[in-house]
Amino acid sequence: MATFDLNDDSVVVIIGTGAGGGVLANELAQKGVKVVALEAGGRYLPADYVNDEWDSFAQLAWLDTRTTSGDWRVARDFSGLPAWIVKAVGGTTTHWAGASIRFQDHEWKALSTYGAVDGANLLDWPIDGAEMAPWYDKAEAKLGVTRTGDRPGLPGSNNYKVFEKGAKALGYKDVHTGRMAINSVEADGRMACHQTGFCFQGCKWGAKWSTAYTDIPAGEATGNLEVRDRSHVARILHNDAGKVTGVEYFDAQGNLQLQKARIVAVAGNSFESPRLLLNSASSLFPDGLANSSGMVGKNYMRHTTGSVYAIFDKPVRMWRGTTMAGIVQDEARHDPSRGFVGGYELETLSLGLPFMAAFLNPGGWGRGFTTALDHYENMAGLWIVGEDMPQLGNGVTLSDAKDQHGLPVANVHFDDHPNDIAMRNHAYKQGIAMYEAVGATRAFPTPPYPSTHNLGTNRMSERPEDGVVNKWGQSHDIANLFVSDGSQFTTGGAENPTLTIVALAIRQADHIAGEMSRGMI
Amino acid sequence: MKVERTGLTRRALLGRAVAAGAMAVTGAGFIAAPDAAWAMEVSVISPAQMVSLMQMARDIYPHDQVPDRFYAVAVKGYDAADKKALIEAGIAELDAAAKAQGHADYVSIGWEEDRVKVLQAVEKSVFFQTIRAGLVTGLYNQKDIWPIFGYEGESFSQGGYIDHGFDDIDWL
Numbered sequence: 207m208a209t210f211d212l213n214d215d216s217v218v219v220i221i222g223t224g225a226g227g228g229v230l231a232n233e234l235a236q237k238g239v240k241v242v243a244l245e246a247g248g249r250y251l252p253a254d255y256v257n258d259e260w261d262s263f264a265q266l267a268w269l270d271t272r273t274t275s276g277d278w279r280v281a282r283d284f285s286g287l288p289a290w291i292v293k294a295v296g297g298t299t300t301h302w303a304g305a306s307i308r309f310q311d312h313e314w315k316a317l318s319t320y321g322a323v324d325g326a327n328l329l330d331w332p333i334d335g336a337e338m339a340p341w342y343d344k345a346e347a348k349l350g351v352t353r354t355g356d357r358p359g360l361p362g363s364n365n366y367k368v369f370e371k372g373a374k375a376l377g378y379k380d381v382h383t384g385r386m387a388i389n390s391v392e393a394d395g396r397m398a399c400h401q402t403g404f405c406f407q408g409c410k411w412g413a414k415w416s417t418a419y420t421d422i423p424a425g426e427a428t429g430n431l432e433v434r435d436r437s438h439v440a441r442i443l444h445n446d447a448g449k450v451t452g453v454e455y456f457d458a459q460g461n462l463q464l465q466k467a468r469i470v471a472v473a474g475n476s477f478e479s480p481r482l483l484l485n486s487a488s489s490l491f492p493d494g495l496a497n498s499s500g501m502v503g504k505n506y507m508r509h510t511t512g513s514v515y516a517i518f519d520k521p522v523r524m525w526r527g528t529t530m531a532g533i534v535q536d537e538a539r540h541d542p543s544r545g546f547v548g549g550y551e552l553e554t555l556s557l558g559l560p561f562m563a564a565f566l567n568p569g570g571w572g573r574g575f576t577t578a579l580d581h582y583e584n585m586a587g588l589w590i591v592g593e594d595m596p597q598l599g600n601g602v603t604l605s606d607a608k609d610q611h612g613l614p615v616a617n618v619h620f621d622d623h624p625n626d627i628a629m630r631n632h633a634y635k636q637g638i639a640m641y642e643a644v645g646a647t648r649a650f651p652t653p654p655y656p657s658t659h660n661l662g663t664n665r666m667s668e669r670p671e672d673g674v675v676n677k678w679g680q681s682h683d684i685a686n687l688f689v690s691d692g693s694q695f696t697t698g699g700a701e702n703p704t705l706t707i708v709a710l711a712i713r714q715a716d717h718i719a720g721e722m723s724r725g726m727i
Numbered sequence: 728m729k730v731e732r733t734g735l736t737r738r739a740l741l742g743r744a745v746a747a748g749a750m751a752v753t754g755a756g757f758i759a760a761p762d763a764a765w766a767m768e769v770s771v772i773s774p775a776q777m778v779s780l781m782q783m784a785r786d787i788y789p790h791d792q793v794p795d796r797f798y799a800v801a802v803k804g805y806d807a808a809d810k811k812a813l814i815e816a817g818i819a820e821l822d823a824a825a826k827a828q829g830h831a832d833y834v835s836i837g838w839e840e841d842r843v844k845v846l847q848a849v850e851k852s853v854f855f856q857t858i859r860a861g862l863v864t865g866l867y868n869q870k871d872i873w874p875i876f877g878y879e880g881e882s883f884s885q886g887g888y889i890d891h892g893f894d895d896i897d898w899l
Contacts, residue, residue, distance in 0.1 A: 364893065367899055399889075400888075520898045523877070523879075526879070558878060563866075571788060576790050582877060
């Protein structure tokens with residue numbers, strides 16, 4: 207395992223080790239590029255993961271202070287927890303459910319396809335499906351995505367079987383156990399899925415792909431990657447010429463350190479990445495780094511989500527088995543006749559009893575609530591994930607509140623767009639109809655949880671005035687500053703974002719290494 | 728057994744065991760189930776206040792199949808010096824709301840629906856929201872309660888559910 211000197215200004219510094227940063231770190235290291243990855247969280251491996259919802263939450267979740275505002279219900283029910291994402295080596299790839307689906311071609315061109323939508327700040331990506339296809343191939347191979355290549359699908363759990371029967375009763379055709387970054391057979395030194403449940407709590411078998419035990423150790427084995435965990439970056443530094451020169455971070459002991467860098471890549475997710483750019487404001491960049499467009503922190507998207515849980519007169523035991531191995535894709539198309547633009551996926555989901563109590567109807571109490579939990583054993587569940595509208599008013603600003611290091615924290619503001627609400631209501635109706643078609647006696651349109659898909663706050667754009675980064679994730683303003691996480695999403699698509707984040711990171715690594723060897727950065 | 732919810736004064740508590748719901752205040756600082764299945768000692772707040780808290784817990788998250796001892800575990804942390812002011816003021820507020828609705832106090836109301844109306848009158852208060860939010864983890868995260876709801880929890884220790892019924896649904 208490499209160690210690099212703080213004064214070594216030849217390294218690429220990557221901030222964050224999740225789907226974006228972790229992959230970028232390994233891909234660069236494989237190409238011989240020296241990388242220092244700074245990770246705010248600690249290092250946990252499958253043996254450390256805890257199959258208990260609240261204990262795992264305490265171990266892995268990002269619990270540093272954040273504040274919220276806006277009309278979303280999360281701001282009322284979970285005001286200090288806008289997102290359910292992870293602070294650990296591996297980032298949210300420890301927690302994600304593994305659903306790995308590509309953007310549909312039209313979703314790269316949301317503005318052109320949907321036309322202007324009132325109140326939405328839609329934009330086309332500067333890349334398209336043809337450009338991304340080979341990178342998706344590489345991403346699917348890296349993650350070992352089921353139903354791609356020659357990898358078989360996962361078997362269907364009880365929760366899936368209920369879901370599938372209801373979907374087919376409604377006439378849905380594109381119904382299967384998902385394209386999942388969870389091994390259906392042993393591969394890449396990782397075991398096959400044991401249907402253990404607790405996918406959200408870190409896979410104790412390592413059957414689910416996570417950078418924590420794939421890309422990170424693979425990168426470290428090259429001798430080109432040093433991961434410093436419990437290292438919280440405070441600000442990115444630059445010289446008078448406007449090039450970034452390094453980062454200041456608080457190390458595990460709370461001491462401020464300065465790591466010099468040739469290139470800095472920000473991959474701290476859609477809250478921490480814009481927060482860091484804003485907290486790095488200087489006399490040369492008074493509005494924050496890479497922010498000449500004013501778009502840093504803007505256009506925050508979280509996918510239009512929600513859940514449907516339903517009770518049957520017989521047991522389902524939805525908690526047994528893979529959490530999200532089940533999908534209906536028929537509604538993912540763009541079909542404005544439904545009353546909204548864009549589309550959504552329906553995916554199986556289950557929560558254990560403790561989290562069901564917290565999330566079924568946050569703040570709910572009395573018999574209307576408890577009689578639902580009384581039939582927990584007879585419940586089935588699904589999750590809605592659809593494209594939401596980027597809005598200029600939604601996003602991350604610096605809060606008056608400070609974190610444990612004295613740094614201003616992210617305030618996350620979100621108001622639903624009417625398109626989001628129309629889509630969610632459509633999805634609730636379809637999800638409930640699926641379960642009623644199988645004999646559900648009661649159904650619950652459950653509100654969105656604290657966000658897991660956080661996108662768009664440093665968006666990619668063709669023109670510098672429309673966004674923060676170009677088609678390589680390179681900031682329009684500063685050539686040696688990159689964004690490598692979901693915050694570079696121009697629009698969100700209907701798909702779980704991790705596969706796209708990984709594909710973009712593999713592609714970005716290729717570009718960065720090429721530009722370095724050409725002496726361009 | 729007869730539910731006797733009146734006379735929960737300190738004098739009455741000291742003088743005799745008073746049943747409140749399925750709970751009985753059996754003496755100073757001591758609450759026990761009538762069948763002695765469990766008992767709880769309080770040292771900071773009063774037994775009457777703890778009885779009110781337990782009734783409140785049951786009315787907020789009523790599960791008829793869940794015994795009192797789980798609710799007792801969920802609220803016993805409020806018998807603490809740093810919680811005393813919140814609990815005393817909160818129960819006083821609750822009893823005042825009960826009086827405003829024509830009852831002697833909260834805990835002596837016979838029907839759950841009537842107690843719920845009193846809780847609805849105070850549900851915006853910090854006291855109510857603290858108790859409710861605390862119960863979400865305090866009640867449902869007790870592992871011993873999970874089997875009552877059929878929840879099996881972790882399966883890693885037995886090799887996952889792959890050979891333990893992950894796809895055994897037989898009624899579809």
